[in-house]
Amino acid sequence: MSDRVITSKEKVEDKNLDLTLRPRKIEEYIGQEKIKQNLKIFIEAAKKRSEPIEHILLYGPSGLGKTTLAHIIANETGGSIKITSGQAIERAGDLAAILTNLQEGDILFIDEIHRLNRVIEEILYPAMEDYALDIVIGKGPSAKTLRLNLSRFTIIGATTRMSLLSSPLRNRFGVTYRLNFYEDFEIEKIIRRSAEILSIELEKDACQEIAKRARKTPRIANRLLKRVRDYAQVQDKKNIKHDLAQTALSMLEIDDLGLDQIDRQILKVIIEKFNGGPVGLNAIAAAISEEMDAVENVYEPFLMQLGFLSRTPRGRIVTDFARQHLKKLSLNENCVK
Numbered sequence: 099m100s101d102r103v104i105t106s107k108e109k110v111e112d113k114n115l116d117l118t119l120r121p122r123k124i125e126e127y128i129g130q131e132k133i134k135q136n137l138k139i140f141i142e143a144a145k146k147r148s149e150p151i152e153h154i155l156l157y158g159p160s161g162l163g164k165t166t167l168a169h170i171i172a173n174e175t176g177g178s179i180k181i182t183s184g185q186a187i188e189r190a191g192d193l194a195a196i197l198t199n200l201q202e203g204d205i206l207f208i209d210e211i212h213r214l215n216r217v218i219e220e221i222l223y224p225a226m227e228d229y230a231l232d233i234v235i236g237k238g239p240s241a242k243t244l245r246l247n248l249s250r251f252t253i254i255g256a257t258t259r260m261s262l263l264s265s266p267l268r269n270r271f272g273v274t275y276r277l278n279f280y281e282d283f284e285i286e287k288i289i290r291r292s293a294e295i296l297s298i299e300l301e302k303d304a305c306q307e308i309a310k311r312a313r314k315t316p317r318i319a320n321r322l323l324k325r326v327r328d329y330a331q332v333q334d335k336k337n338i339k340h341d342l343a344q345t346a347l348s349m350l351e352i353d354d355l356g357l358d359q360i361d362r363q364i365l366k367v368i369i370e371k372f373n374g375g376p377v378g379l380n381a382i383a384a385a386i387s388e389e390m391d392a393v394e395n396v397y398e399p400f401l402m403q404l405g406f407l408s409r410t411p412r413g414r415i416v417t418d419f420a421r422q423h424l425k426k427l428s429l430n431e432n433c434v435k
Contacts, residue, residue, distance in 0.1 A: 119292050119320055120166050122173050127166065128291065129284040129316075133275045137167075140273065141174050150203050151175060152272025153226055153253045155211075157260040159399070161317030162277040164256040168207040171254060177203040184213030190221050194233065197225055200251040211255035212262040219267050226253060226270045279314035279403070282306075288316050289323055298327050299336055304343040311347055313356040313400055325350060353427060355404060360386070364397055365406060365424060368416045376413030 121127045124134050144151040154171070156164040165181075172179035180196065187193050187208075200206060208214070214222070224230050231246040255271065257263055268274075280288070286309045293300040300323075308326060312319035329346035330338050351359045367385045368375050383390040388397075398414075401407040406420035 119295055120169060122170065124170055124174060127163070127170055128287045129280045130163065130167075130277055133167075133277070136273075136275070137171065137174075141171065144175070150177070150250045150252045153270060154255070155263075155268065155271035155274040156254065156256045156277060157274070158258070158277035159279070159315070160258055161315040162279070163316055164277060165207070165209065167275075167277075168205065168254045168256065171252075172205040172207075175203060175205070175252075177201075177205050177252070179205040179207055181207045181209070183209040184211050187214060187218050190217065193218055193221055193225075194231055197231055197248055197251075198246065200249055202249045202251075204249070204251045205254055206251060207254045207256070209256050210258070211267075212257045212259050214267070216264070219264060222253075223266065223270060280316060282309050282314070285309040285312050285314060285316065285319050289319050292320050292323055296323075296327065298323070298338065300338045301340065303340040304338045307340055307343045307347065310354060311352050311356045318356075322347065322350075322352070353423075355423065356400070357423075360388075361397060361401060362424065362427075364393070364401065365416055365420050368407075368414060369421065369424075374421075375415035376410050377415075378413045382414060 124138060127134060141151060151171070156167060158164065168181075169179060178201065180200065182196060187196070196206065221232070224232055225248060229248045229250050231248055233244045233246060235242050235244055253271075255263075260268075260276075286305050289305050289308055289312075290300070292298075293305070304326075308322050309319060312322055326338060326343050326346045329349070330336070330342055333342065335342055353362070363386055364382060367382065368377055371385055372381065379390050379394055383393045386393070398407060401420075402409070404419070406417055406423065408415050408417055
């Protein structure tokens with residue numbers, strides 16, 4: 099699963115690419131127009147009051163730009179950004195060390211914030227509300243509570259699993275934004291911008307070819323652009339045209355809707371072994387030799403978004419749209435042969 103080109107999860111190869119391509123200002127950020135408009139007003143108002151902005155919660159699928167938005171907010175407000183993750187803060191001392199080192203107006207970005215344990219959350223509440231850290235000294239009847247005042251800072255939390263975030267923590271965020279999947283024309287703009295930064299000569303129809311296979315996700319779009327660039331370099335082609343992009347993406351077994359071999363395997367297994375469904379999640383996972391959690395949280399969402407798979411009380415069912423798509427692919431393969 100980690101080797102999938104079209105996974106929205108961050109891979110090692112994405113980190114250096116993100117540093118190069120990441121926009122620095124709101125004006126450079128493509129897509130999420132309503133969020134951008136609200137953020138501009140939100141940040142400008144806080145600047146006029148000479149106050150740090152309220153705590154912000156960003157949620158949505160992986161690869162849509164939550165971390166990028168956090169960096170942009172830090173740049174726009176003029177504060178430094180400290181980055182950590184929910185699973186990395188294991189002890190109260192870890193959180194205390196981070197919070198006491200924050201300066202006035204700094205941003206603390208907590209990725210996958212739903213993975214914070216409840217003990218850490220309890221310590222975080224007064225820090226978010228009162229900019230104070232309560233430390234217990236000693237044990238038993240002689241225990242005392244010491245309150246440390248903190249600089250006024252802002253927490254930006256990001257999560258892909260909003261439902262797993264506890265209600266008390268969720269309610270302490272002043273602003274909540276949901277990032278949505280991008281439209282194809284927005285993905286094209288992102289690819290053109292990335293190509294310009296990376297000095298890649300990319301024709302319009304080649305850009306469109308990459309965009310329609312990027313699963314409406316900027317991270318995947320940039321990764322596909324990189325793979326097409328690599329193929330072009332091996333072929334000694336400086337200008338990437340439609341045919342070259344199409345060939346490179348076909349070699350990666352990514353079809354024109356962004357489905358890869360595993361996506362198609364899931365659909366074919368349900369059709370061929372279970373007569374199109376309904377079929378239980380455990381049976382699908384066993385048939386393709388994958389974990390149930392991976393099928394439910396990694397593969398299914400995009401198939402359902404396309405309308406290729408539907409959930410019913412009795413199990414999963416492959417839709418007619420999926421059958422038509424697989425039939426079309428089969429016909430194209432026969433024509434090529």
